[in-house]
Amino acid sequence: MMSKKCKYAIKALIALGEHYEQGNMFTADISKSQNIPKKFLEQILLELKHAGYLGSKQGYGGGYYLKKHPSEVTVADVYRLFDGNIALVPCVSLLRYEKCDDCEDEATCKVKREFVKIREQTRIVMTNTTIASFLS
Helix, strand or coil: CCCHHHHHHHHHHHHHHHCCCCCCECHHHHHHHHCCCHHHHHHHHHHHHHCCCEEEECCCCCEEEECCCHHHCEHHHHHHHHHCCCCCCHHHCCCCCCCCCCCCCHHHCHHHHHHHHHHHHHHHHHHHCEHHHHHC
């Protein structure tokens, strides 16, 4: 299941996507429009900024803005940043593979075979779903 932090990050990116190239947004405005606790949102926005998705400006006209076009930020990107692997079991992870303790032979493992299919379909959908997808 997706964490609340990841869901809030996506909601914040949607709000920023709606204002893409229209100016910066204050944390308080994002918090209010998306019903996200302000203190929690501040942490999320900093993580998105450190990951290169957001920029910020202080002072007059300050706030946060998307550094990338909404069509360039995928749900897979955000999910991996906040929740880690898309794979449901470690032996099928593309980025953080781990052998399962209870598996005798990965080559013939029926569980692995099916979870590879699940991972692939999930990855495809998440990669093809961008912040822009939520804006139309």
